[in-house]
Amino acid sequence: MKIRFDKMTIAFKEVIAVNQLTLEIPEGELVCLLGPSGCGKSTTLFALSGLYKTTSGRILFNEHDVSGLPPEKRGIGLVFQNYALYPHMTVEQNIMFPLENKRVPKKEAAQRALNAARLCKIEALLKRKPSQLSGGQQQRVAIARALVKNPTILLLDEPLSNLDARLRIEMREEIRRIQQETKITTVFVTHDQEEAMSISDRLVVMKEGVLQQTASPQEMYRNPANLFVAKFLGNPPINVVKGSVSKNKVTSGDLILCEKKYPDVEDCYIGIRPEGFKIAETEEDLKRSFKVKVDYCEVLGRDTTLHFTINNEPCKAIIISEGNIKSGDIVNLAVRRHSLHIFDGVTEERIDELK
Numbered sequence: 001m002k003i004r005f006d007k008m009t010i011a012f013k014e015v016i017a018v019n020q021l022t023l024e025i026p027e028g029e030l031v032c033l034l035g036p037s038g039c040g041k042s043t044t045l046f047a048l049s050g051l052y053k054t055t056s057g058r059i060l061f062n063e064h065d066v067s068g069l070p071p072e073k074r075g076i077g078l079v080f081q082n083y084a085l086y087p088h089m090t091v092e093q094n095i096m097f098p099l100e101n102k103r104v105p106k107k108e109a110a111q112r113a114l115n116a117a118r119l120c121k122i123e124a125l126l127k128r129k130p131s132q133l134s135g136g137q138q139q140r141v142a143i144a145r146a147l148v149k150n151p152t153i154l155l156l157d158e159p160l161s162n163l164d165a166r167l168r169i170e171m172r173e174e175i176r177r178i179q180q181e182t183k184i185t186t187v188f189v190t191h192d193q194e195e196a197m198s199i200s201d202r203l204v205v206m207k208e209g210v211l212q213q214t215a216s217p218q219e220m221y222r223n224p225a226n227l228f229v230a231k232f233l234g235n236p237p238i239n240v241v242k243g244s245v246s247k248n249k250v251t252s253g254d255l256i257l258c259e260k261k262y263p264d265v266e267d268c269y270i271g272i273r274p275e276g277f278k279i280a281e282t283e284e285d286l287k288r289s290f291k292v293k294v295d296y297c298e299v300l301g302r303d304t305t306l307h308f309t310i311n312n313e314p315c316k317a318i319i320i321s322e323g324n325i326k327s328g329d330i331v332n333l334a335v336r337r338h339s340l341h342i343f344d345g346v347t348e349e350r351i352d353e354l355k
Contacts, residue, residue, distance in 0.1 A: 001027055001061050001062055001075070001152040001153050001185045002024070002025065002026060002027045002061070002062050002063075002185070003024070003025040003048065003059070003060070003061060003153065003185065003187070004023070004024045004025070004059075004060040004063070005021045005022055005023045005024075005044075005057070005058075005059055005060075006022060006057055006058040006059075006060060007020050007021070007022055007056070007057040007058070008020070008021045008022075008044075008047065008054050008056070008057035008058065008059060009021070009054065009055045009056045009057050010040075010043055010044075010047055010052055010053075010054055010055050011055045016209055017040050017043040017209050018040040018043050018044055018047070018209045019040075019208075019209040019210050020057070020210075021040075021044065021057070021209075021211055022211070023204060023211060023214060025185060025187065025202070026185075026202075027062075027185055028183045028184070028185055029185060029186070029201040029202055030175075030176065030179045030186040030188060030199060030200050030201050030202075031185075031186070031187050031188070031200060031201065031202045031203075031204060032187075032188045032189070032190060032195075032196035032199070032200040032202075032203050032204065033045065033187060033188070033189045033190075033204050033206065034190060034191070034193060034196045034203055034204065034205050034206070034232075035191065035205055035206040035207055035212075035232070036191060036207070036232075037191060038208070039206040039207050039208060039209065040206050040208070040209035040210075041189045041191075041204075041206050042157055042158070042189050043209075044189075044206070045155050045157055045187060045189050046157075047059065048074075048076070048153070048155060048187060049071055049074065049076050049078050049155055050066075050069060050070055050071035050073075050074050050076070051071060053067075054067050061074070061075075061152070061153070074153075075149075075151050075152040075153065076151055076152075076153050076154075076155060077146030077147055077149055077151035077153070077154045077155065077184075078146060078155045078157070079139075079142045079143055079146050079154070079155070079156045079157065079159050080142070080157055080159075081157050081158045081159065081161055081162065082162065083130075083138045083139060083141070083142040083162075084142065085130040085138060085141060085142060085145075086130075087129065087130050087131060088129075089129070089130075090126065090127055090128060090129060091117070091122065091125050091126050091127070091128055091129075091130070091133070091141050092110070092113055092114075092117075092126040092127065094130070094141055094145055095113040095116055095117060095126075095141065095144045095145045095148050096109045096110065096112075096113045096148070097145065098145060098148060098149050099112060099113070099148060099149070102149075112148050112150075113126075113144070113148055114126070115148075116144040116145075116147045116148040117144050119144065119147065119178060119181065119182070120140040120141075120143055120144040120147075120174075120178065121140065121174075122137060122140045122141060122144060125137060125141075134167075135162060135163050135164075135167060136163060136167045136170060136171055139159060139160070139163065139171055140171075140174070142159070143156075143159075143175070143178065147178075147182065147184075151184065152184070152185065153184065153185050153186070153187070154179070154182075154184050154185070154186040154187070155186075155187050155189075156175070156186065156187070156188045156189065157189045158189055158190055158191070159171070159175070159188070160172060160190070160192075160195065161190075161192075168195065172195055172198060172199050173199070175188070175199060176199040188200065193232060193233050193234075193235070194235060196217070197217040197221070197233070200217060201216065202214060202215065202216055202217075203215060203216070203217055203220050205220070205228075205229050205232060205233075207228055212225060212226060212228055212229050213225040213226070213229050220233060221233050221234065222338070223350070224271075224341065224350065225349070225350055226343060226347075226348050226349050226350055227240070227269055227271070227343040227348035228348065230271045230341055230343070234273060236274050236305070236316050236318070238271045238272065238273050238274075238341075239271065239272045239273070239274065239310070239313075239315040239316060240269050240270070240271050240313070241269070241270050241310045241311050241313045241315070242267070242268070242269060242270070242311065242313075242345070243257070243268060243269075243270045243311070244265060244266050244267065244268060245262045245263070245264055245265045245268060245342060245351075246264050247264070248260060248261050248262065250262065250270060250340065250342070252270055252310050252311040252313075253310070253311035253312075255290045255310060255311070256290060257270060257272070257290060257310075257335060257340070258288055258334075258335045258340055259288060260340065260353060261353055261354040262342055262351060262353055262354060263351065263354060265342065265344065265345070265351060266345075267344075267345030267346070268342050268343060268344060268345045268351065269342070269343040269344075269345060269348065270340065270341070270342060270343075271340070271341035271342075271343065272315075272335055272339060272340055272341070273339055274305070274316045274317055274318040275318045275336075275339075276335055276336050276339025276340065277306075277317035277318075277319065277333045277334070277335060277336070277339075278319065278333070278334055278336055279319055279325075279331060279332065279333065279334075280332035280333060280334040285332075285334040286332060286334075288334055288335075289332040289333055289334040290332070290333060290334075291330055291331070291332055291333075292308040292309070292310065292315075292330070292331060292333055293308060293309075293328070293329070293330055294306050294307070294308055294325060294326070294327055294328065294329045294330075294331060295307045295308055295309070295327065296327040297325060297326060297327060299321055300321075301321070302320065302321055303318050303319070303320065303321055304318070304319050304320070304321040304325065305317070305318050306318075306319065306325065306331070317333060
């Protein structure tokens, strides 16, 4: 099922939660709505499900306007953050519950529940109660209950936020497996950028109800549309310093960081990912390097993180550990090709290289 938002706005009294959202989600993709708390991602999900009404604009499923349809007529499977399982029912009864409301014959409902349980790898747990399950098992039950209706769209609202770190990784892999097996269009809401980047076909980043960028995870990481997206994605976060561009020289304070064909900009933000630096060793690298003093080093197995400053701003560089750099050293750093991003100092929008 293809989903399209056409200038959708949702307002609660004076607060505009989602503002003029125009977005298309292709059929069969797993798309993550990503952003900080209050950005409008859960509101968008609930509007998709029919739990919230649109103030203006439309929601279309395969070009059919569903904006006025109640939740039960949208063909949606919804998984909440807190699982919402019935404690007095067994796992099997929880999964079958949506089918009972649709008056599906008991024998057929039991078979469909078993099929959904097998897909989620919980068929051995059908006779247990939710209190006898781990958090990850409860999450699987919630997903099986959403899938048993054979929905055309699966919606997941921060489904992993109540799990510990190990279970989060396990369950996000399982969600991806289930989505790929079923080929169901899936919309996943999270504030965790690592989670979103690891499983999604496409990211949708929002800020204060406004769409910032939509792209594949790698494309968005490599080419953020603005400073907000650049800062939001990446761990450790991107280094950002103020600077300028003049005659193809990118400078911050007294340092020439690199030479690239950018339009002249008097006031800009310069973004460099920690892994975008390298120690200048070859003659070519030394020509385009700059010197920094290492404040301190963090050695983490294969990698070393160097802490230093550029124009009084703290920065980090992740390099391959060699054991010969220590606090207080002066090192020559060069910026890797395609690892530098320039953003306008006023609009904070990305400025592209000149062709």
